[in-house]
Amino acid sequence: MKVSELGEFGLIDLLAKMIPAPRNKQLILGIGDDAAAWRTGAATQLVTTDSLFQDVHFSLITTPWEALGAKALAVNLSDIAAMGGVPEYAVVSLALPANTEVADVTALYRGIIELAGQFEVAIIGGDTCRAPLVSITITVLGRTVNQEEKILTRSAARPGDRVAVTGCPGTAAAGLEMLTGELRFDPEAAAQLRDAFLHPVPRIAEGQLLVGQGVKAAIDISDGLVADLAHVCRASRVGARVETERLPIHPAVKANFGNRSLEMALGGGEDYELLFTAGAGTMAKVKEAAACPVTVIGEIVADKESRVIVVDASGRPVPRDKAGWEHFKAA
Amino acid sequence: MKVSELGEFGLIDLLAKMIPAPRNKQLILGIGDDAAAWRTGAATQLVTTDSLFQDVHFSLITTPWEALGAKALAVNLSDIAAMGGVPEYAVVSLALPANTEVADVTALYRGIIELAGQFEVAIIGGDTCRAPLVSITITVLGRTVNQEEKILTRSAARPGDRVAVTGCPGTAAAGLEMLTGELRFDPEAAAQLRDAFLHPVPRIAEGQLLVGQGVKAAIDISDGLVADLAHVCRASRVGARVETERLPIHPAVKANFGNRSLEMALGGGEDYELLFTAGAGTMAKVKEAAACPVTVIGEIVADKESRVIVVDASGRPVPRDKAGWEHFKAA
Numbered sequence: 001m002k003v004s005e006l007g008e009f010g011l012i013d014l015l016a017k018m019i020p021a022p023r024n025k026q027l028i029l030g031i032g033d034d035a036a037a038w039r040t041g042a043a044t045q046l047v048t049t050d051s052l053f054q055d056v057h058f059s060l061i062t063t064p065w066e067a068l069g070a071k072a073l074a075v076n077l078s079d080i081a082a083m084g085g086v087p088e089y090a091v092v093s094l095a096l097p098a099n100t101e102v103a104d105v106t107a108l109y110r111g112i113i114e115l116a117g118q119f120e121v122a123i124i125g126g127d128t129c130r131a132p133l134v135s136i137t138i139t140v141l142g143r144t145v146n147q148e149e150k151i152l153t154r155s156a157a158r159p160g161d162r163v164a165v166t167g168c169p170g171t172a173a174a175g176l177e178m179l180t181g182e183l184r185f186d187p188e189a190a191a192q193l194r195d196a197f198l199h200p201v202p203r204i205a206e207g208q209l210l211v212g213q214g215v216k217a218a219i220d221i222s223d224g225l226v227a228d229l230a231h232v233c234r235a236s237r238v239g240a241r242v243e244t245e246r247l248p249i250h251p252a253v254k255a256n257f258g259n260r261s262l263e264m265a266l267g268g269g270e271d272y273e274l275l276f277t278a279g280a281g282t283m284a285k286v287k288e289a290a291a292c293p294v295t296v297i298g299e300i301v302a303d304k305e306s307r308v309i310v311v312d313a314s315g316r317p318v319p320r321d322k323a324g325w326e327h328f329k330a331a
Numbered sequence: 332m333k334v335s336e337l338g339e340f341g342l343i344d345l346l347a348k349m350i351p352a353p354r355n356k357q358l359i360l361g362i363g364d365d366a367a368a369w370r371t372g373a374a375t376q377l378v379t380t381d382s383l384f385q386d387v388h389f390s391l392i393t394t395p396w397e398a399l400g401a402k403a404l405a406v407n408l409s410d411i412a413a414m415g416g417v418p419e420y421a422v423v424s425l426a427l428p429a430n431t432e433v434a435d436v437t438a439l440y441r442g443i444i445e446l447a448g449q450f451e452v453a454i455i456g457g458d459t460c461r462a463p464l465v466s467i468t469i470t471v472l473g474r475t476v477n478q479e480e481k482i483l484t485r486s487a488a489r490p491g492d493r494v495a496v497t498g499c500p501g502t503a504a505a506g507l508e509m510l511t512g513e514l515r516f517d518p519e520a521a522a523q524l525r526d527a528f529l530h531p532v533p534r535i536a537e538g539q540l541l542v543g544q545g546v547k548a549a550i551d552i553s554d555g556l557v558a559d560l561a562h563v564c565r566a567s568r569v570g571a572r573v574e575t576e577r578l579p580i581h582p583a584v585k586a587n588f589g590n591r592s593l594e595m596a597l598g599g600g601e602d603y604e605l606l607f608t609a610g611a612g613t614m615a616k617v618k619e620a621a622a623c624p625v626t627v628i629g630e631i632v633a634d635k636e637s638r639v640i641v642v643d644a645s646g647r648p649v650p651r652d653k654a655g656w657e658h659f660k661a662a
Contacts, residue, residue, distance in 0.1 A: 034413035035379035048366035
């Protein structure tokens with residue numbers, strides 16, 4: 001059945017029934033009124049919003065509907081992770097062509113609902129409308145841990161800090177290239193690369209761990225490692241030096257993309273890993289406490305021009321072709 | 332200059348500079364990080380989200396960029412008004428074709444900023460990306476008045492309640508028809524109709540007044556008077572009876588659209604007036620206290636099938652061709 005046969009209100013009813021009743025007792029009013037309402041204790045609240053547009057951020061050829069839904073939520077949860085926060089609520093604004101299959105829309109929502117359940121996020125509202133292309137804008141609301149005002153910001157990096165990343169940046173970019181080019185790798189590598197691109201896991205627990213260990217500066221890697229590190233440097237008015245030798249490159253990326261692995265690790269976006277900075281002592285504690293790989297890849301230096309320098313094993317600057325993903329700019 | 336020449340980060344910088352620094356002292360972190368953060372006292376929070384898509388919700392032929400920005404915010408503020416709440420924060424997700432003029436984008440933001448200033452709403456974040464068509468999704472966060480949990484809901488209408496509206500529903504639809512058809516009316520009427528469509532004023536003060544006077548049930552008129560009253564009836568499991576003779580039709584609509592005025596008042600969307608229900612005593616107090624026109628147009632009746640019946644002066648049901656605006660459904 002097409003969404004045009006079901007109609008807007010029929011579709012809203014169908015989706016509202018799919019969404020589990022929130023177990024959050026602070027919620028007063030969820031889906032179905034002009035706004036959602038919930039109680040809050042005296043706490044620091046967080047909000048973030050991100051959109052995915054068809055043929056800009058995703059292609060329906062490489063991204064199944066269920067993965068698309070999960071990813072639209074994951075990119076927002078990742079922003080809450082980069083603040084060290086606890087995600088609590090989400091509102092979903094969905095635009096769909098009239099000839100979209102209802103089964104595809106419910107698959108998309110299954111993806112959202114499953115990831116939301118995993119992180120105990122309640123879907124409390126949204127908007128559904130017709131449009132020539134599919135787009136999803138999700139806004140996530142959250143709070144800081146323990147009612148304190150401790151948050152991770154982009155502006156708190158200081159000269160002398162170590163720069164570290166969780167996981168293996170570049171793996172999502174490799175996954176996208178594999179899917180787009182219909183490249184054939186061995187099944188295990190293919191599954192790892194596909195998952196990195198289609199099912200990024202927001203580093204919520206890790207963000208909270210960073211705050212708990214005293215880390216002050218972090219960002220999530222959405223635009224690409226160097227581009228996102230540059231955001232931190234600009235906001236903190238410092239520079240950074242990254243050593244290619246230290247970059248944690250996923251074995252499946254190295255095995256299948258060889259020399260291009262480095263470019264993927266530096267410039268590939270959509271990893272949704274965390275990049276953060278801290279003094280050596282704090283960094284040692286984080287590495288000890290973290291359940292996921294944490295790799296120091298460089299350091300923060302004094303630089304009023306906020307440059308990010310990438311050097312090879314011998315300390316020579318590496319030319320970079322691709323500094324990250326920027327919308328609008330002509331190639 | 333085109334946004335493609337400025338680039339995503341250039342555009343974000345430009346817009347961030349336009350947005351006034353929030354005077355709200357509860358804000359910890361605004362635009363420029365992964366999420367925005369603010370303190371909150373123990374209160375009931377509200378959230379709502381709404382999208383406007385080019386050629387679905389607006390045409391750039393009839394809607395200037397500045398009006399578009401204001402309207403994208405107004406439709407969300409109207410949802411907060413329909414809860415009787417106080418809007419506080421907004422996040423703006425904007426999609427633009429690469430060849431959009433930067434001057435048009437800044438005009439759009441001027442519209443958002445001016446209306447936000449008028450209602451003391453702080454713009455604290457957002458997202459900007461490239462897309463084939465213009466779209467704006469705004470999420471507004473707010474709270475209830477006086478830290479109480481009193482809110483206006485769609486589900487609180489009771490048999491015997493009077494049904495009332497603020498202002499003159501149908502005026503926006505008349506304005507749209509005038510602009511689309513390039514109809515020529517006398518300048519004063521034309522200005523009134525144009526404003527009703529392009530510059531709807533969210534009924535924030537009125538919503539708060541309703542809560543203060545003890546009203547429990549309300550909705551804003553976005554889909555059309557009958558369609559929105561039907562939402563209230565379904566949520567409250569009641570029916571409603573509307574008398575055409577009592578409908579407050581704007582003189583400029585009556586003068587220029589004659590017999591079609593009734594259809595516009597009943598079915599025309601985008602008025603962003605409030606429709607609410609209350610007992611006769613409460614209704615009398617509201618009419619006394621309100622600064623804007625408040626007109627009783629009918630009553631709530633017991634009806635398990637939640638029908639909205641429209642009757643003429645002699646009590647005969649009026650056939651309706653157009654029950655309101657619904658996305659997706661084939662015409």
